Amino acid sequence: MALLQIAEPGQSTKPHEHRYAAGIDLGTTNSLIATVRSGVAETLPDLEGNHLLPSIVHYAKDGTVSVGHSAKIFQCSDSENTISSVKRLMGRGLADVQAIKAFTANQLTASGIGEKGMPAIQVFDQIKNPIEISAEILKVLARRAESALGLQKDEQLGGVVITVPAYFDDAQRQATKDAAQLAGLNVLRLINEPTAAAVAYGLDTGNEGIHAIYDLGGGTFDISILRLEKGVYEVLSTGGDSALGGDDFDRAIAAHLVELAKVDSDDRQAYQMAMLKAREVKEALTDHESIDVHFMNWNGQVARELINKLMAPIIDKTLLACRRTIKDAGLKPTDIKEIVMVGGSTRVPLVQEKVGQYFKQEPMTSIDPDKVVAIGAAIQADILIGNKSNDQLLLLDVLPLSLGVETMGGLVEKIIPRNTPIPIARAQEFTTFKDGQTAMAIHVVQGERELVDDCRSLARFELRGIPPMVAGAARIKVTYQVDADGLLNVFAEETTSGVQAEIQVKPSYGLTDSQVTDMLKSSIEKAEEDMQLRMLREEQVEASRVVEAVRAALDDNGKLLLSQDEYEAIESSVIQLETIAQGTDIEAIKEAIKIVDTNSQEFASKRMDASIAKALVGSEVDDI
Amino acid sequence: MKNPFELFGLEPNFLLDEQELSQKLRNMLQSVHPDRFASGSDQEQLAAMQKTTQINDAYGVLKSPVRRAQALLQLKAGLDGSKEVTVKDPVFLMQQLELREELETLSTKKDMGGLMDFAETIESMEDAQIASINDLFQQEGENQLLESDKILTEIYKLQFLRKTLMDIDAAEEKILG
Numbered sequence: 001m002a003l004l005q006i007a008e009p010g011q012s013t014k015p016h017e018h019r020y021a022a023g024i025d026l027g028t029t030n031s032l033i034a035t036v037r038s039g040v041a042e043t044l045p046d047l048e049g050n051h052l053l054p055s056i057v058h059y060a061k062d063g064t065v066s067v068g069h070s071a072k073i074f075q076c077s078d079s080e081n082t083i084s085s086v087k088r089l090m091g092r093g094l095a096d097v098q099a100i101k102a103f104t105a106n107q108l109t110a111s112g113i114g115e116k117g118m119p120a121i122q123v124f125d126q127i128k129n130p131i132e133i134s135a136e137i138l139k140v141l142a143r144r145a146e147s148a149l150g151l152q153k154d155e156q157l158g159g160v161v162i163t164v165p166a167y168f169d170d171a172q173r174q175a176t177k178d179a180a181q182l183a184g185l186n187v188l189r190l191i192n193e194p195t196a197a198a199v200a201y202g203l204d205t206g207n208e209g210i211h212a213i214y215d216l217g218g219g220t221f222d223i224s225i226l227r228l229e230k231g232v233y234e235v236l237s238t239g240g241d242s243a244l245g246g247d248d249f250d251r252a253i254a255a256h257l258v259e260l261a262k263v264d265s266d267d268r269q270a271y272q273m274a275m276l277k278a279r280e281v282k283e284a285l286t287d288h289e290s291i292d293v294h295f296m297n298w299n300g301q302v303a304r305e306l307i308n309k310l311m312a313p314i315i316d317k318t319l320l321a322c323r324r325t326i327k328d329a330g331l332k333p334t335d336i337k338e339i340v341m342v343g344g345s346t347r348v349p350l351v352q353e354k355v356g357q358y359f360k361q362e363p364m365t366s367i368d369p370d371k372v373v374a375i376g377a378a379i380q381a382d383i384l385i386g387n388k389s390n391d392q393l394l395l396l397d398v399l400p401l402s403l404g405v406e407t408m409g410g411l412v413e414k415i416i417p418r419n420t421p422i423p424i425a426r427a428q429e430f431t432t433f434k435d436g437q438t439a440m441a442i443h444v445v446q447g448e449r450e451l452v453d454d455c456r457s458l459a460r461f462e463l464r465g466i467p468p469m470v471a472g473a474a475r476i477k478v479t480y481q482v483d484a485d486g487l488l489n490v491f492a493e494e495t496t497s498g499v500q501a502e503i504q505v506k507p508s509y510g511l512t513d514s515q516v517t518d519m520l521k522s523s524i525e526k527a528e529e530d531m532q533l534r535m536l537r538e539e540q541v542e543a544s545r546v547v548e549a550v551r552a553a554l555d556d557n558g559k560l561l562l563s564q565d566e567y568e569a570i571e572s573s574v575i576q577l578e579t580i581a582q583g584t585d586i587e588a589i590k591e592a593i594k595i596v597d598t599n600s601q602e603f604a605s606k607r608m609d610a611s612i613a614k615a616l617v618g619s620e621v622d623d624i
Numbered sequence: 625m626k627n628p629f630e631l632f633g634l635e636p637n638f639l640l641d642e643q644e645l646s647q648k649l650r651n652m653l654q655s656v657h658p659d660r661f662a663s664g665s666d667q668e669q670l671a672a673m674q675k676t677t678q679i680n681d682a683y684g685v686l687k688s689p690v691r692r693a694q695a696l697l698q699l700k701a702g703l704d705g706s707k708e709v710t711v712k713d714p715v716f717l718m719q720q721l722e723l724r725e726e727l728e729t730l731s732t733k734k735d736m737g738g739l740m741d742f743a744e745t746i747e748s749m750e751d752a753q754i755a756s757i758n759d760l761f762q763q764e765g766e767n768q769l770l771e772s773d774k775i776l777t778e779i780y781k782l783q784f785l786r787k788t789l790m791d792i793d794a795a796e797e798k799i800l801g
Binding site for chain 2: 019159189230232320323324327383384385392394395420421423424425481483484549550553596597600601603605608609611612615
């Protein structure tokens with residue numbers, strides 16, 4: 001019989017210690033953080049009681065960074081150094097974003113540290129890229145959660161779930177994950193905003209059936225069709241536009257105001273004021289039919305009807321995406337049992353009216369559309385960190401945009417079509433074009449169009465060292481692997497010779513891992529010792545996570561699936577790791593973790609097979 | 625590695641119960657999805673991702689009539705069902721031409737109602753095509769030999785109908801702007 005182990009007080013983590021996790025909605029206009037406390041998921045306010053943190057960052061000349069309401073004050077007075085809607089720049093190329101009027105030409109520059117064409121913003125003598133700016137917002141939110149949860153100085157959030165628009169492409173997702181890493185956060189999972197909203201609603205109502213989530217935020221629009229059955233949220237299809245949102249309403253109204261007031265439309269400050277006024281007008285007309293407006297030297301009445309006329313074409317665009325997405329799910333609008341409204345822009349009466357007409361039913365708005373995404377993310381974070389081990393809730397999401405590769409003539413060959421459930425892997429074989437060809441360029445693209453130029457370029461890499469053969473003889477197998485975060489890895493292999501190349505898709509407009517690490521290092525303005533201590537602490541946390549996970553697995557069915565030798569090998573490596581983790585040698589801890597990982601690889605795979613076998617038996621029993 | 629039917633614990637049949645299929649998918653993923661191991665060891669996370677990938681891929685094969693038929697043909701006759709086939713059936717070739725022509729006419733006229741009706745026609749042709757593929761698979765046993773070449777041709781016809789439906793969608797999208 002195995003002896004019961006008793007840890008020395010304060011030396012080891014308790015087996016089911018409550019860990020702190022949070023859900024973050026990193027929005028175009030506003031951001032929120034939520035967490036589950038005593039079984040209730042709620043968004044967390046700042047000291048003044050504000051739940052919404054405006055996604056605005058201001059850089060002062062002396063280097064002071066302010067975020068949120070304190071940055072908003074500078075929007076008119078120091079507009080050049082105040083950045084709002086940075087989410088619109090994430091994972092984009094400079095050329096993509098020059099069209100967005102929210103950023104002036106002299107604000108936008110090419111990034112100094114980024115790859116070619118990655119946009120960045122000039123603030124005084126510094127250049128800030130979108131990932132750094134987003135990280136500032138994330139840091140403020142994380143600090144808010146830490147103080148709300150009463151964490152001590154050396155305690156951190158165990159992990160976060162960050163939401164992204166379902167329609168975000170690989171580059172945009174990667175940029176979001178990089179921003180979190182830069183902010184020092186452990187990302188448990190990136191989840192799609194509409195899926196998070198569905199979780200918040202599903203738990204609220206326990207409704208089974210097919211739901212549509214209509215999510216119109218400040219700068220992005222998503223529509224997702226989900227089937228909720230026995231706690232499983234299966235996304236059937238998703239669509240939208242990652243550059244369409246409530247900001248576009250403001251822009252349309254602002255352009256009209258500028259026209260009415262006969263102001264020079266190139267006047268940056270006047271334009272900023274028009275945008276602020278436009279938002280005010282839009283919000284006031286949510287509850288009123290008509291209001292008095294004073295803008296610059298213009299005074300007059302603005303009726304809801306007028307702004308409805310300006311907004312209608314934008315809303316129609318969203319309905320077109322709804323149509324396509326419902327079709328992709330193989331359904332008709334009448335199959336949708338419920339339509340859930342998410343995002344601040346769905347407060348606009350015309351949006352509710354038009355969506356209601358299209359789906360022929362009253363849209364659901366019972367949870368605050370601004371908070372619902374963060375709440376759903378918090379619920380998922382709590383499950384992923386392991387606080388609710390027996391919960392049946394499971395999210396099955398899909399790839400929002402097709403992934404392909406460039407072939408001859410600038411055409412795209414699709415490798416994984418959109419709406420394929422993730423994680424997924426697909427391989428495709430290609431061959432050489434010329435006799436004796438020894439290298440092949442692989443250009444990874446994402447999008448639905450047939451021409452490479454109309455799709456988003458994700459990455460380019462080369463497979464070298466192909467043995468010279470006649471044209472068409474080499475077999476190059478390109479494998480795309482999309483993980484549960486929706487992030488892509490690409491492997492290429494010449495199968496007759498075994499020459500390989502692998503890249504994690506670090507997009508054309510992103511940062512490399514080492515750039516992220518460098519930025520992380522330079523952003524920590526602490527002494528080298530503190531840095532060492534932090535790294536040690538992180539490694540120890542990782543070690544105890546591994547120990548706990550492998551122990552739990554061994555207890556569960558180790559005896560059943562492993563021979564005595566195998567069992568003992570894993571167990572002794574775990575004990576070894578536990579001992580080493582109490583020391584201060586970071587490298588030794590890393591090495592010990594690796595040994596446990598290697599020893600338990602086969603076991604992990606066997607456990608999966610055993611689970612599948614059990615699940616299949618279970619479903620047959622259900623059938624009877 | 626297990627074939628898609630085995631992985632789902634199903635007999636290799638062309639006909640299958642979609643509800644049962646998605647129930648099995650849910651049951652399996654409940655226990656192996658990466659979310660179940662988000663705070664597990666790296667090895668567990670990797671194994672979970674690999675298994676879920678296999679299950680998702682197999683589900684994709686089983687759910688699509690074309691891919692399911694191809695997988696079955698591979699299994700039963702060792703034939704690569706995705707290879708190019710030349711269809712010599714003149715009736716089918718004629719019909720192919722006519723369908724393309726009708727699509728062309730409706731798109732030029734921007735006739736949304738007409739396109740939707742046309743899509744319904746193609747959908748019922750698809751159902752009939754699936755039924756005839758099923759018949760061919762069922763014959764095995766009675767006549768003993770599987771008419772695999774004939775099945776290949778019928779799969780090709782089904783693919784053509786699928787492609788036409790996608791083109792109708794594209795035409796509708798274009799009209800709607």
